[in-house]
Structures are given as C-alpha cells and as structure tokens.
Amino acid sequence: MTIPNQIADLPLLTGIKLTGKVAIVTGGGSGIGKAAAAVLAHAGCRVVIGEYDAVRGTAVANELTAAGFNAIAVQADVSKRADAQRLADAALAQFGSIDILANVAGVYPAALVANMDEREWDRVFGVNTKGVFNCCQAVIPTMMANRRGAIVNIASVDGMQPGIMPGLSGYGNAHYCASKGAVLTFTKSLAAEMAPYNVNVNALSPGWVATETALAGGRFEEGLKQVPLGRGAQPEEIGQMILFLASEAASFMTGTNLVFSGGSVMD
Ligand SMILES: NC(=O)c1ccc[n+]([C@@H]2O[C@H](COP(=O)([O-])OP(=O)(O)OC[C@H]3O[C@@H](n4cnc5c(N)ncnc54)[C@H](O)[C@@H]3O)[C@@H](O)[C@H]2O)c1
Numbered sequence: 001m002t003i004p005n006q007i008a009d010l011p012l013l014t015g016i017k018l019t020g021k022v023a024i025v026t027g028g029g030s031g032i033g034k035a036a037a038a039v040l041a042h043a044g045c046r047v048v049i050g051e052y053d054a055v056r057g058t059a060v061a062n063e064l065t066a067a068g069f070n071a072i073a074v075q076a077d078v079s080k081r082a083d084a085q086r087l088a089d090a091a092l093a094q095f096g097s098i099d100i101l102a103n104v105a106g107v108y109p110a111a112l113v114a115n116m117d118e119r120e121w122d123r124v125f126g127v128n129t130k131g132v133f134n135c136c137q138a139v140i141p142t143m144m145a146n147r148r149g150a151i152v153n154i155a156s157v158d159g160m161q162p163g164i165m166p167g168l169s170g171y172g173n174a175h176y177c178a179s180k181g182a183v184l185t186f187t188k189s190l191a192a193e194m195a196p197y198n199v200n201v202n203a204l205s206p207g208w209v210a211t212e213t214a215l216a217g218g219r220f221e222e223g224l225k226q227v228p229l230g231r232g233a234q235p236e237e238i239g240q241m242i243l244f245l246a247s248e249a250a251s252f253m254t255g256t257n258l259v260f261s262g263g264s265v266m267d
Contacts, residue, residue, distance in 0.1 A: 007035075007038055007039060007042060007236050007239075008042055010039065010042075010236060010239075010240055011240070012240045012243055012244055013039065013042050013043060013240070013243070016043055016243055016244065016247045016249060017043055017044050018040065018043045018044050018045050018099075018100070018243070018246065018247060019043075019044035020044060020045075020046065021040075021044065021045045021046070021099040021100055021246075022045065022046050022048065022091055022095040022096070022097050022098050022099050022100070023037075023040045023045040023046070023047050023048070023099065023100035023101075023102065023246065024047075024048045024050055024087060024088070024091055024098060024100065024101045024102065024135070024139065025037045025040065025047060025048070025049055025050065025102045025104055026050040026051070026076070026078050026087075026101075026102070026103050026104050026105035026131065026135055027050075027051060027052075027078075027104040027105030027106060028047070028049030028050065028051055028057060028060055028073070028104065029049065029051035029052075029053050029055075029056025029057040029059070029060055029073075030053075030056055030060075030211070030212065030213070031104075031209070031211030031212065031213055031214075031235055032104050032154065032206070032209060032211060032235045032238045032239070033049070033051070033102075033104035033105065034060050034235070035234075035235035035236045035238065035239040036102050036104055036235075036238065036239040036242045036243075037049055037060055037064065037071065037239075038060075038064065038236075038239065039236060039239035039240055039242065039243050040100070040102070040239070040242070040243060040246070041064050041067075041069035041070070041071060042069075043243055043247075045099075045100065046069075046070035046071070046094075046095045047061075047064060047069065047070065047071040047072075048071075048072055048073075048074060048087065048090060048091040048094065048095070049061050049071065049072070049073040049074065050074050050076040050078065050084075050087040050105070050135070051073060051074070051075065051076065051105075052075070052076065052077050052078070052105065054073070054075040057073035057074070057075060058073045060073065061073035070095070072090065072094055074086065074087050074090045074091075078103075078105045078127060078131030078132075078134055078135055079123075079126035079127050079130055079131050079134070080134070081134045081137070081138075083134075084131070084134035084135045084137070084138040085138045087135065087138065088135075088138035088139050088142070091139075092142065097142065097146065098139045098142045098143065098149070099143075099146075099148065099149055099150065099246075100149070100150050100151075100152070100246045101135055101136065101139045101149075101150075101151045101152070102151075102152045102154070102242050102246070103131065103132045103135055103136070103151070103152065103153045103154060103183075104154045104242075105127060105131055106127060106128045106131075106154065107123065107124055107127050107128065107176075108124075108156075108173060108176045108213070108214075108217070109124065109173065109175075109176070110172050110173045110217065110219075111172065111173065111175070112172050112174075113174050116174070116175060120175065121175045124175040124176055124179050125175065125178075125179050125182075128176070128179035128180060128183065129179045129182045129183055129186070132153050132183050132186060133186065136151060136153075136190060136201075139151070140190075140194065140199065143194070143197065143199045144194070144197045144199065147197055147198045147199075148198050148199065149194075149197075149198075149199040149200070150199070150200045150201075150202075150245065150246040150247075150250075151190070151194075151199065151200070151201040151202070152202055152203075152204055152242050152245045152246060153183050153186070153187050153201070153202070153203045153204070154183075154203075154204055154206070154238075154242075155180045155181075155183040155184050155187070155203045155204065155205045155257065156170075156176070156177075156180040156205055156206060157169060157170070157205050157206065157207045157259065157261045157264060157265040158170035158173070158176060158177045158180055159177055159178075159179075159180025159181040159182075159183060159184050159205065160181070160184070160205060160257070160259070160265055160267065161265050162174065162177040167219070167222045167223070167225070167226075168223075168226055169207065169208065169219075169223050169226065169264060180205075183203060184203050184205070184257055187201055187202065187203040187255065187257070188255045191254040191255030191256075192255065194254075195254055200245075200250065200251065200253060200254040201254055201255065202245045202250070202253055202254060202255070202256045202257070202258060203256070203257040203258070204238070204241050204242060204245060204257075204258045204260060205257055205258065205259045205260065205261065205265070206233060206238050206260050206261065207227060207232075207233065207259075207260065207261030207262055207264040207265065208220060208223050208224060208227060208232040208233065208261075208262070208264065209232055209233045209234070209235055209237075209238055210232040210233065210234055210235070211235055214232075220232065223264075226264050227261070227262040227263060227264045228262060228263030228264070229262035229263050230262070231262060232262070233260060233262065237260070238260065241258060241260050245258060
C-alpha cells in the first residue's frame with residue numbers, strides 16, 4: 001500500500017472529512033490497521049497508532065508524517081490494561097482529545113480444540129477480546145466528558161458463523177471464533193451504556209481480507225471459494241468502512257455489526 005497516493009481516490013475519502021479529529025488505531029503497524037490509519041489520516045484525522053511491534057508502528061507513523069499527516073506511534077500490548085491506558089494518555093498528551101477508537105489489533109492462529117494449547121486460548125482472548133475491553137475502558141472517560149465519540153471494533157464473520165468443515169473460514173480456530181463472537185456482544189452492551197453520552201459503538205465483521213498475515217495462513221485461496229463475489233477484500237476497503245462508521249454519516253448507527261464479506265456470510 002502506498003500511503004500518500006493510491007488511497008486518496010477511494011470513494012468515501014472524497015466525501016467524508018474528519019478534519020482535526022483524533023483517532024486511535026490499535027494494530028496500526030500492518031494489514032487492516034495500517035490501512036485504517038492511512039485512510040483516517042487522509043480524511044483529516046490526527047492518528048495515534050497503538051502497536052505491539054514498535055518497529056512496525058513507528059514505520060507507519062513515520063510514513064504518514066513524511067506524507068504531511070499528523071501521526072504518532074505508541075508501543076502498547078492491548079491485552080494489558082496499563083498499556084491501553086498509556087495509549088490513551090499519549091493521545092491526550094499529544095493531541096488533546098480522543099474522538100475515534102478503532103480496535104483492530106488481533107491474532108488468529110489455527111488450532112483444533114482437541115489439541116489447543118490453553119495458553120493460546122488465553123492469548124487469543126487476551127488480545128482479541130480483553131484488548132478491546134481495555135482500550136474502550138481507557139478512552140470512554142474522555143468521550144463521555146466530550147459527549148461525542150465513535151468506537152469501531154473489528155470482529156469477524158468467524159464470530160458470527162464459524163466454518164463447519166475444513167477449508168471454510170472459521171474452521172479449526174474455535175478460540176478465535178469465540179473471541180470475536182464475544183467482541184460482537186460486548187459491542188452491543190457498550191453501545192447501550194454509551195448511547196446517553198452520544199458515543200457510537202459499532203462492530204465491523206470482515207470476511208477474507210488480503211493482508212500479509214491472512215495470506216500467510218495458507219487458507220486464503222481455498223477460502224475464496226466460499227465468497228460469492230469471488231475475491232478477498234483489500235485492507236483499504238476495511239479502512240473505508242471504519243471511516244464510515246467513525247463519521248457523521250453513521251451517527252444514527254450504534255450497536256450494529258456491519259458485515260463486509262463479499263457475501264460469504266449474509267446478514
Ligand atoms: N485479514 C483477514 O482476513 C481478517 C478477517 C476478519 C477479521 N480480521 C481481523 O482484523 C484485524 C487485523 O487483521 P490483519 O489481517 O490486518 O492482521 P495483521 O497481523 O496484519 O495486523 C495485526 C496487527 O496487530 C498487532 N498486534 C497483535 N497483537 C497485539 C497486541 N497485543 N497489542 C497491540 N497490537 C497487537 C500486530 O503486531 C499487527 O501489526 C484482526 O483483529 C483480525 O482478527 C482479519
């Protein structure tokens with residue numbers, strides 16, 4: 001992905017401006033998170049990248065800064081509450097507010113339940129589910145005080161419909177499916193709690209997305225056979241949906257799960 005040029009012409013970017021908004025993007029060092037950071041920066045946001053891998057996070061922040069955008073990177077393990085707080089504190093110290101939180105950080109190892117390692121279960125839930133809770137809890141005091149905000153939690157179609165046979169998306173990673181299912185219900189609960197404060201909380205469930213990690217998983221081509229539209233999404237397309245959910249255009253949406261799957265799961 002080229003940050004400065006190719007994505008500037010994305011359809012939603014021509015119409016949605018979030019000038020001056022402060023957006024935290026977890027997992028912003030690669031894949032969907034990197035694309036989301038770039039899309040939000042193009043829309044006018046000041047971007048805070050929360051990333052476990054400091055080298056990757058800094059590289060994306062530097063790339064955005066070199067292209068003329070406002071961006072910083074904070075090394076943070078979202079599964080740790082203290083790191084999530086440090087991330088929110090850094091956003092406030094650098095940019096003075098927090099308007100948008102995109103919870104993108106996630107891990108998706110494959111393992112059958114029969115021989116799944118207990119520590120892997122804990123790691124998947126720690127990053128994918130507790131990480132979402134940690135980051136939400138760290139930003140909501142600011143959003144509640146501001147009486148505005150948008151939180152977008154990246155779930156997955158695997159959290160809605162785990163695959164029922166080998167080769168299908170969600171087959172052989174029950175921990176991942178369960179962790180994302182929990183994100184979906186957490187999103188609804190938090191949306192109800194935040195509604196009186198004008199804070200919108202939504203989930204976004206992608207199907208197959210052509211990121212390096214997903215492609216390296218070895219199941220991508222096989223997985224596309226279950227996609228009626230016959231292709232995987234590009235990370236920038238997910239970035240655009242995050243932009244939409246973070247924008248005024250979606251101000252009447254909360255507690256929703258936006259499915260973006262090429263038809264692999266229809267809902
Ligand atoms: N790629 C897909 O097909 C697909 C489909 C549905 C949902 N998703 C979800 O989208 C998200 C991003 O997926 P991706 O394909 O871009 O993956 P990716 O591996 O390219 O990016 C994930 C990023 O999160 C970071 N990260 C991992 N653990 C972290 C932690 N504890 N704290 C902070 N950062 C951490 C990684 O370093 C990495 O930069 C994940 O939540 C994933 O479950 C992906």
